[in-house]
Amino acid sequence: MLKKLKVIGGRLTDGEKPVRLFGMSTHGIAWYPEYVCEEVFRALHDEWKTNCVRIAVYTDEFRGYCNGGDKEHMKDLVENGVSIAEKLGMYVIVDWHVLRDCDPMRYADEAEEFFSDMSARFADRSNVLYEICNEPNGSGTWDRITEYSNRMIPVIRKNSPDAVIIVGTPNWSQDIHCALDRPLEYDNVMYSLHFYAATHKHAIRNRLERCAKAGLPVFINEFNLCEASGKGEIDYEESAAWFDVIERLGLSCICWCLSNHGDTCGVFAQNCTKLSHWEDDDLKESGRIVRDKFMDFAEEEKNK
Template identity: 75%
Template sequence: MLNKLKVINGKLTDGEKPIRLFGLSTHGIAWYPEYICEESFAALKKEWRTNCVRITLYTDEFRGYCKDGNKQHLKELVEKGVNIAEKLDMYVIVDWHVLSDQDPMKYIDQAEEFFGDMSKRFAEKNNVIYEICNEPNNSGTWEKVTEYADRIIPLIRQNSPDALVITGTPNWSQDIHCALDRPFKWDNVMYSLHFYAATHKGTLRSRLERCVEAGLPVFINEFNLCEASGKGDIDHDESEAWREVIDRLDLSCICWCLSNSGDTCGVFAKDCTKLSGWTDDDLKNSGLIIKSWFSKFADEENDR
């Protein structure tokens, strides 16, 4: 059985010793529900050697939870994914994927209903991490994110008092210095940094290093090696620079994304419809590189 996760002195631990989580994020589960299955999760654990999966629930996009999506079906998919991950001894991030809504307060009522329900369902589960806000942007200022968190986190804590919470930061989860300057009053919280290596380079890495060295608990819960659009070429030099920083700072990280999307960031080839047993020929270059990263991270975890 997995231990409950706890932030101690700015570092993620399993309550006893440091731990690094790493794995893949699903694409929007309304669009790619097929990957929410034991077959895929088991392959991610065994073949990709990962220990965490992120379940992405879009809020304001087509078929999003707060727009025209089937709320009951989406909740069932989230619960299915959490239960599969628990069976496989994997941690799982429940991602409330704020994006085009910009300000998480836009759908505060729906968020309160969702996290209230989910935290009741998962109250006894040690493997669940609540990502309450993916990528606030534009009108999604740190003041708005803090206002939102002060309503959502107490709901989660009522049912799951020890659960780890992750929150996005402004400017598509790049402005983590806002959290360093004005952290939440809540404990057991981590702050998101997202990067796409061909777009986000030395300036963002320097910000990350400064914040982590100052004691801010940071979780890189979305990254890839291409452009921020999810498209374009991989920047190999910048990717390696990011890997070095992740390794040196011992940070958890989640790759976007588990899909055969035609974009660079979808780790599977567009014509790959397999749900497991993926060969190197089934992977895009991004998938091949990330898989090798995760194998190295797994070796390092085993050596702790």
């Protein structure tokens, strides 16, 4: 059974020593449900050597949880994913994927119902982390995120008192300094930083280093090597600089995303429908680079 994780001294740990989670995020499971299955998760674990999967539940987009989506089907998909991951010895991030809604308070009632149900279902699971708001932006200020977090965290903690909770930060989860200046008053909380290497460069890395060195628990729970739009070319130099910081600071990181969408960020080639045993031709270049980097991470962790 996987150890329940704890945040100690600004680091994610197993209660004794630091732990680094790394793996893939699904795209929205309303549109790509096929990737939430044992075949995919086993391939990510056995072939790519990853130890974590992020399951993205979009909120306001078409067929999202709060915009005409099948709520019960999405919750059942999440539960199935958590069970598969537990069987394989993997952790899962349950992601309430705020994006177009900007301010997480917009659907706070729906979020409260979702996290109340999810945390009750997973009360005895040691492999679940909760991401309560993916990318607040626009009107999603730190004040509004704080208000939302102060409502949502007690809902989760009622059922899962020791769960690690990841909180998004303003400006599409880039302004982590807001959390450093005014952190939430809860234990076992981490703060999101997202980067897309061709857009987010040294200024964001400097911010990350300053916050991490000051003891802020940071989780890079979404990244890719292209532009923030998910499109465009890979920036190799900036990607290498980001990986250097991740390794030097021992940070957890999750790549966006499991899909064969035409955008650069979808790691599978558009004509790839395979759910395992992916060869180089089945992957976009971003997928090949990230796969190899995750395998390097796994080897490093094994040799510690």
